[in-house]
Each structure stands twice: as structure tokens, then as C-alpha cells.
Amino acid sequence: MYLSSFALIEPEDKFYFYQPSWLNAREANLYHQGLQNTHAAGWGFKRFGTDPEIYPGEMIRNPKYSDYIEAIEQVGDNALQSLSPKERVKLLKSRTAFIYADSWGESGLFENTDSALHISMIDTLPKNLVKKFAISEPTCKIRGEKQAFTQAMRVAQDYLCWDVFDYVVICAAYRAVLSLVFSDEGSEHTRLPARAKSTDNLNLTVERTGCFIFSQHKSDIRVSGNKYVIADKIEHTGEIDQFAFAGLRKDLLIRSDLSQTDTLDLVDIYGNSGCLTPALSFEYLNRHPLETGKLRTIIPDRLTGYSYFDIEFCKE
Incomplete structure (x- = not known):
């Protein structure tokens, strides 16, 4: 299959480094386990919705979720506008599948919101994207941690090879929820050879949103x-x-x-x-x-x- 268009968005703010605290001992413990397994000495985050005026330790834990949702919608717009006008009209009138992928699945409970609409957008998928691409077919969400995007591409390949759809739109987002990021790297499934922790090695985590349009039409x-x-x-x-x-x-x-x-x-x-x-x-x-x-x-x-x-x- 061919990648007809794509777009990626990341925060424009700088990195903020996590500082463990006894106020959240469980999170701090996961942080140290993650550092040990990745042989790193620190962990920096670049997240949507950060406010420099807020205390950094709290700010990177609970940034504004609205900026994250806006980035998801904006990246879909960018990918659609990257198509030629002729290709754009063709996509909107063709059989188009929509797949939404993220790492954590239902993660609205980690956001500081009581809006049922916004929680629904985070837990399922942003409904505005479905309207933007004029999707009339059933949609799909894939939650697969690190493998979510590649699993979505595998589904897209099947859709296109079986001639079920003419285009497949994959919108993916990564929200760096601290406890989930640390536990993901802190879990141990295999016995790894011991390596010394490098004081120069820092883990840098960047929240991103992406939109990818695949088809069988030849492209670069x-x-x-x-x-x-x-x-x-x-x-x-x-x-x-x-x-x-x-x-x-x-x-x-x-x-x-x-x-x-x-x-x-x-x-x-x-x-x-x-x-x-x-x-x-x-x-x-x-x-x-x-x-x-x-x-x-x-x-x-x-x-x-x-x-x-x-x-x-x-x-x-």
C-alpha cells in the first residue's frame, strides 16, 4: 500500500524533567524501575497543555487536556490539506475506513475533567475527525501500547488488499500519562543482562498526534x-x-x-x-x-x- 499523505504534531513547549516525590510514592517507585530498565539517569517530558507558571512537578502530571484534543483534530486537518484538491475530493467521495489508535485505551480518568463529552473523545475517538473525512462506514479503535500504530497499519493493509475500502485513514495519538509511561518501561518480562546506568543517558518522552492516509494509488x-x-x-x-x-x-x-x-x-x-x-x-x-x-x-x-x-x- 502507499502513503498518500501524513502529518505529525508535537508540543512547542520545552522539556520538563520529572522529580519523584514522597507524595506519590507508587509513581516514584515506577519511575525508578523504569530508569533501571532503560539504563537512564532522568526522564524529561514534552506534553500538550503545559503551563510554565505552574509548579513543574504538578504541571507535567496534569496538563490541560484541551490542547491534546485540539492537536488530534488539527493533525487530521493538516493531513487532509496535504492532499491535492483532486485527491481530496476523491477521498471524500470514496469508500474510506477510519482507524483510531492510541497506547492506553480508556485513559479519560487520568485527565482533570468532568466533561462526559471530552472523556468520551479521549476514551473512544474524536467524533469531529469522522465528520471531517466524511466517514460513513463503521469505525475502529485499536489500543495496543507500543504496537498500536503498526497493528492499525496491518488492518489497513488487509482492508486495501481485499478491496474493502479505497482509502484508510489512521489517526493516532500518544498521551504521556506519567504512571502509565513508567509502568510500561518498568515491567519486566525477560531477564536482561545487567548494564551500568549512564549518567549521560536521559529518557525524553514527547507527546505527538499523527494522521496517515493510505491507499493503493501510487505515491512517493x-x-x-x-x-x-x-x-x-x-x-x-x-x-x-x-x-x-x-x-x-x-x-x-x-x-x-x-x-x-x-x-x-x-x-x-x-x-x-x-x-x-x-x-x-x-x-x-x-x-x-x-x-x-x-x-x-x-x-x-x-x-x-x-x-x-x-x-x-x-x-x-
């Missing part, structure tokens, strides 16, 4: 693969020209025989954005197009393997 970016592999290290490395790694934990990367010059660490370049980290491959390729060959994006899990998808830059 072609997406294929999208499979899951059960393996202790990255396989078939000789078939790919360049790799992009989308994981905060580097254990799979360390175990694999990959050249550093041919491997992009998306987290080091752009910061960690949970389920949207793999989508940063499109942003990188848009700015640094490959003349030939494929870019394979690796999304590790903490069980038995990893997911991947391949991108080819087809611009003539």
Missing part, C-alpha cells in the same frame, strides 16, 4: 511487510539497506549484528512517542529520502520478538 512512499517475528535478535539483516529502531530499551538492538552507520535510533533522534515512535520513520524519510533500497522499522516487544514494516521511497 510505499509500505510493505508489517509482520511479527519471534526471535532474540533482528533477522535477515542482509536484505535491507537501512534500519530504524523504535524502542526505548536497546537490548534487542545490542544483541543484533547491525552496522551503526546503517541504523537509525528514532528515540535518540526524535524522542520516544510510544505507539507513534515507528511513524517517525515517515518523517525521517520525508526529510532524508533514500535513493534506492528499503528502510525497515523495528518495533521491539519485551516477550519474544519484534514487529517490523518496510518503506520504499518511490519518487522519480
Whole structure:
């Protein structure tokens, strides 16, 4: 399938670093576990809705959710406007599927709101996006933590290959709820080799929203693969020209025989954005197009393997 258009939005504010407090001992404990498992010395956050006038410790814990919702709606507008006028009209009149993906699922209870409408938008999907793309078919939401976006792309591939739809719109969002971010990296499923904590290594987490429009119409970016592999290290490395790694934990990367010059660490370049980290491959390729060959994006899990998808830059 081809990527017809995409857009990404992130906060314009600076990073604020988390400071553990005895007032929230459980969160502080998860924070220290996450640092231990990622071999880092600190954790910085860039979130939608932060207010510099508020005490940083409280401000990054409870930023204004309205800015996050506005970013979700704005990124859909940006992706739609990036299409040519002819393609835009064609999309609005065609069979179009809508998939919404996020990391945490029903996370409205973590926001400081008593609005049932806004909680519904966070827990299910923003209804305005469905209207914006003139969706008349049933919609779908995927909650898959780090794998949510790649799972949505797998569904999109099936829709297009089976000729069920002409276009598939995937809107994805990553809200960096502190306790969920820490617990996600703090959980331990496999016994990892001990490594010293680096005082120079800082985890940087960036909230992002993204909108991606896929179709079978030829465009500059072609997406294929999208499979899951059960393996202790990255396989078939000789078939790919360049790799992009989308994981905060580097254990799979360390175990694999990959050249550093041919491997992009998306987290080091752009910061960690949970389920949207793999989508940063499109942003990188848009700015640094490959003349030939494929870019394979690796999304590790903490069980038995990893997911991947391949991108080819087809611009003539």
C-alpha cells in the first residue's frame, strides 16, 4: 500500500524533567524501575497543555487536556490539506475506513475533567475527525501500547488488499500519562543482562498526534511487510539497506549484528512517542529520502520478538 499523505504534531513547549516525590510514592517507585530498565539517569517530558507558571512537578502530571484534543483534530486537518484538491475530493467521495489508535485505551480518568463529552473523545475517538473525512462506514479503535500504530497499519493493509475500502485513514495519538509511561518501561518480562546506568543517558518522552492516509494509488512512499517475528535478535539483516529502531530499551538492538552507520535510533533522534515512535520513520524519510533500497522499522516487544514494516521511497 502507499502513503498518500501524513502529518505529525508535537508540543512547542520545552522539556520538563520529572522529580519523584514522597507524595506519590507508587509513581516514584515506577519511575525508578523504569530508569533501571532503560539504563537512564532522568526522564524529561514534552506534553500538550503545559503551563510554565505552574509548579513543574504538578504541571507535567496534569496538563490541560484541551490542547491534546485540539492537536488530534488539527493533525487530521493538516493531513487532509496535504492532499491535492483532486485527491481530496476523491477521498471524500470514496469508500474510506477510519482507524483510531492510541497506547492506553480508556485513559479519560487520568485527565482533570468532568466533561462526559471530552472523556468520551479521549476514551473512544474524536467524533469531529469522522465528520471531517466524511466517514460513513463503521469505525475502529485499536489500543495496543507500543504496537498500536503498526497493528492499525496491518488492518489497513488487509482492508486495501481485499478491496474493502479505497482509502484508510489512521489517526493516532500518544498521551504521556506519567504512571502509565513508567509502568510500561518498568515491567519486566525477560531477564536482561545487567548494564551500568549512564549518567549521560536521559529518557525524553514527547507527546505527538499523527494522521496517515493510505491507499493503493501510487505515491512517493510505499509500505510493505508489517509482520511479527519471534526471535532474540533482528533477522535477515542482509536484505535491507537501512534500519530504524523504535524502542526505548536497546537490548534487542545490542544483541543484533547491525552496522551503526546503517541504523537509525528514532528515540535518540526524535524522542520516544510510544505507539507513534515507528511513524517517525515517515518523517525521517520525508526529510532524508533514500535513493534506492528499503528502510525497515523495528518495533521491539519485551516477550519474544519484534514487529517490523518496510518503506520504499518511490519518487522519480
